[in-house]
Amino acid sequence: MSLKNRNTPPQRHELRKVQNQGNNFLALAFLFSVFVNLLMLTGPLFMLQVYDRVLGSRSVETLSALFLLVALLYALMAMLDYARGRIVARFGARFQTSLDERVFDGTMRRALFPQARSAPATALRDLESIRSLCASPVLLAVMDIPWTPVFLAAIFLFHPLLGWLAIAGGALLVAIALLNQALTHRKVADAQVASAKANAFSEHARQAAEVVRSQGMQEDVSKRWMSQRTEALSQSISASDWTGSFTSLTKSLRLFLQSAMLALGALLVLRNEMTPGAMIAGTILLGRALAPVEMAVGQWAMIERARTAWISLNKFLDSTPPEETRTKLPVPKAHLVAKGLTVIPPGAKTPTLRNAALELQPGRALGVIGKSGSGKTTLAKALLGLWSPAAGEIRLAGATLDQYDPDDLGQHIGYLPQQVTLFNGTVAENIARMSQSPDAEAVVAAAKSANAHELILGLEKGYDTFLEGNDSQLSGGQKQRIALARALYGNPVLLILDEPNSALDADGTLALNNAVRELKTAGKSTIIMTHRPQAISECDDLVVVEKGQIVKSGGRDEVLNTMVQNANVIKRHLNKVGE
Numbered sequence: 001m002s003l004k005n006r007n008t009p010p011q012r013h014e015l016r017k018v019q020n021q022g023n024n025f026l027a028l029a030f031l032f033s034v035f036v037n038l039l040m041l042t043g044p045l046f047m048l049q050v051y052d053r054v055l056g057s058r059s060v061e062t063l064s065a066l067f068l069l070v071a072l073l074y075a076l077m078a079m080l081d082y083a084r085g086r087i088v089a090r091f092g093a094r095f096q097t098s099l100d101e102r103v104f105d106g107t108m109r110r111a112l113f114p115q116a117r118s119a120p121a122t123a124l125r126d127l128e129s130i131r132s133l134c135a136s137p138v139l140l141a142v143m144d145i146p147w148t149p150v151f152l153a154a155i156f157l158f159h160p161l162l163g164w165l166a167i168a169g170g171a172l173l174v175a176i177a178l179l180n181q182a183l184t185h186r187k188v189a190d191a192q193v194a195s196a197k198a199n200a201f202s203e204h205a206r207q208a209a210e211v212v213r214s215q216g217m218q219e220d221v222s223k224r225w226m227s228q229r230t231e232a233l234s235q236s237i238s239a240s241d242w243t244g245s246f247t248s249l250t251k252s253l254r255l256f257l258q259s260a261m262l263a264l265g266a267l268l269v270l271r272n273e274m275t276p277g278a279m280i281a282g283t284i285l286l287g288r289a290l291a292p293v294e295m296a297v298g299q300w301a302m303i304e305r306a307r308t309a310w311i312s313l314n315k316f317l318d319s320t321p322p323e324e325t326r327t328k329l330p331v332p333k334a335h336l337v338a339k340g341l342t343v344i345p346p347g348a349k350t351p352t353l354r355n356a357a358l359e360l361q362p363g364r365a366l367g368v369i370g371k372s373g374s375g376k377t378t379l380a381k382a383l384l385g386l387w388s389p390a391a392g393e394i395r396l397a398g399a400t401l402d403q404y405d406p407d408d409l410g411q412h413i414g415y416l417p418q419q420v421t422l423f424n425g426t427v428a429e430n431i432a433r434m435s436q437s438p439d440a441e442a443v444v445a446a447a448k449s450a451n452a453h454e455l456i457l458g459l460e461k462g463y464d465t466f467l468e469g470n471d472s473q474l475s476g477g478q479k480q481r482i483a484l485a486r487a488l489y490g491n492p493v494l495l496i497l498d499e500p501n502s503a504l505d506a507d508g509t510l511a512l513n514n515a516v517r518e519l520k521t522a523g524k525s526t527i528i529m530t531h532r533p534q535a536i537s538e539c540d541d542l543v544v545v546e547k548g549q550i551v552k553s554g555g556r557d558e559v560l561n562t563m564v565q566n567a568n569v570i571k572r573h574l575n576k577v578g579e
C-alpha cells in the first residue's frame with residue numbers, strides 16, 4: 001500500500017538525508033574516538049615501560065613520572081570518552097526530532113487506510129529504536145571496531161608470531177559476529193513482530209474492556225492474548241538464546257585468546273625473543289582490540305533492532321511522502337458540486353458509491369437518506385476529502401478538494417462523524433479542535449449553537465472540565481452535542497453530519513435543526529446523512545442512496561412524495577399477497 005500521489009516526486013533516501021544533516025556530530029564523535037583509541041594504548045605502553053624500564057633501572061623517579069603521565073592521560077581519555085558519548089546521544093536526539101513530526105504525520109495519514117489501521121503503528125517505535133542505539137555505548141563500540149585491526153597490527157611490533165595469533169583470534173571473533181548476524185537477525189525480527197502483535201491485541205482488548213466484561217469474553221480474550229504473548233515470549237527467548245550463546249562464546253574465546261597470547265608470549269620470553277613487558281603489553285592490547293567486537297556481539301539484538309527499524313522506516317517514508325504544499329485558496333463559498341462520483345474505499349476492490357451526482361447551493365441543506373450499508377458514509381468520506389474519487393470529481397467553490405490544503409479544508413468543513421471521538425483535553429480544547437490557541441468566544445458560540453452550552457456549564461469545571469477522551473464521564477448524547485459544537489467551531493462553510501441525531505434527545509434534535517437553520521441563513525450549506533425523518537426537517541433537497549447509487553434526487557417534499565407513493569404501491573401489493 002502506498003500513499004504516493006501522482007504529483008509527488010519519489011522521496012528516496014529521506015532517512016539518509018536526515019542522517020547526513022547530523023554528520024558533523026558523527027564526524028566529531030569519530031574524531032574523539034581516534035583520540036580515545038590512541039589513549040587506549042596508555043595501559044599497554046605503561047606496562048611495557050614499567051616491566052622493561054622501571055623494574056630494570058629500579059628507578060622510583062621514572063615510575064612516579066610515568067604514573068603521573070598515565071593518570072593525566074587516563075583523565076583525558078575519560079573526558080573524551082564522556083564527550084563522544086554525549087555527542088552521539090545528541091546526534092540520536094536530533095535525528096529523532098528531525099523526523100518525529102514527519103513520521104507522526106505519515107502515521108496519521110496511513111491510519112486513514114483501514115488495513116494500515118489494523119497493523120501496529122511501528123514507525124514511531126522504529127525511530128525510537130534507532131535513537132536508543134545512538135544513546136547506548138554500542139554505537140561507540142561500533143566506532144571503535146575500525147581500530148581493532150590497528151591494535152592487532154601493533155601487536156606485530158612486539159613479535160610477528162603474537163601478531164598472527166591475534167589476527168587469527170580477531171578473525172575468528174569477527175566470523176562469529178557475522179554468523180551471529182546471519183543466524184539471529186530473522187529470529188530477532190520475528191520476536192519483534194510477535195511482540196508488536198501481542199501488544200496491539202492487548203491494546204484493542206483494553207479499549208473494549210466493557211464489551212469484554214459484559215459479553216463474558218474475558219476468558220477467551222485472555223486466552224487469545226496469552227497465546228500471542230507466549231508465542232512472542234518463545235520467539236524472544238529463542239532469539240536471546242542464540243545471541244546469548246554467541247555472547248558467551250565470544251567472551252570465553254576472548255579471555256582464552258588473552259591466555260593463549262600470554263602463553264605464547266611467555267614461550268617467546270623463555271626463548272629470549274621478547275621482553276616480559278612486551279608479553280604483558282601484547283596481551284592487554286589484544287584485550288583492547290577485541291573488546292568492541294565482544295560488545296557488538298553481546299548487544300547484537302539492539303544493533304539488529306535498529307537495523308531492521310532503519311529498513312522499515314525507510315520503506316515507510318518512501319511509501320508515505322510528505323504532504324504536497326498547495327497554494328492557499330481563499331475561504332470558499334458554500335457551493336458544492338459532485339459529478340460522476342465513484343468511490344472505492346481504501347483497500348477495497350469494488351466501489352461502494354457509483355456515478356453519483358449532486359449539487360448544493362449556498363444557504364441550502366441536503367439530506368442523504370438510504371438504508372444501512374447503502375453508501376451514505378462513503379459519500380460523506382468522499383465529500384470530506386478523506387477518500388479520493390476513483391472516478392468523477394468533487395468541487396467546493398470551483399476547486400477540487402485535493403487543491404485545498406487538508407488542514408485548511410478541515411477548517412472549512414465541519415464534520416460530525418457517526419462514531420464520535422473526543423480527545424484527552426478540556427471540553428473547550430475539544431470544541432476548539434485541540435487548537436494550540438483556542439478562541440474562547442468562538443468555543444462558547446459553537447457550544448451555544450449546538451445546544452451544548454448549558455450542559456457544559458453543568459459539568460464540574462464547565463468548559464475546563466478535563467475529558468479522558470472517549471472514556472470520559474459524558475453520556476452518548478452529551479458527547480454528540482460537544483462533537484457538534486466542534487463541527488461548528490470556526491464557522492465552517494459546509495457542515496457534514498453523519499447520523500447526527502443517533503444519540504440526541506428531542507431537545508438535542510431541536511437544537512440541531514436550529515443550528516442548520518442558522519447556517520442556512522448565514523449562506524452556509526449542510527449535508528445530513530441519516531435514516532431518521534426528524535433529521536431532515538431543515539433539508540431543502542433530498543437524495544436517496546440505494547446500493548451505492550443515487551436513485552432519486554430533488555426537492556425534499558418532491559422526493560418524499562415519490563417515496564410515499566412507492567410505499568403505497570408496496571402496501572397494496574402486500575395486502576394482495578395477504579388475501
Ligand SMILES: Nc1ncnc2c1ncn2[C@@H]1O[C@H](COP(=O)(O)OP(=O)(O)OP(=O)(O)O)[C@@H](O)[C@H]1O
Binds near residue numbers: 374375377378
Ligand atoms: N473501508 C471499507 N472497505 C470496504 N468496504 C467498505 C468500507 N466502508 C464501507 N464499506 C462498504 O460500503 C458499503 C456502504 O457502506 P457505508 O458505511 O457507506 O453505508 P451507510 O449507508 O453509511 O450505512 P449505515 O447507515 O449503516 O452507516 C457497505 O457495503 C460497506 O460494507
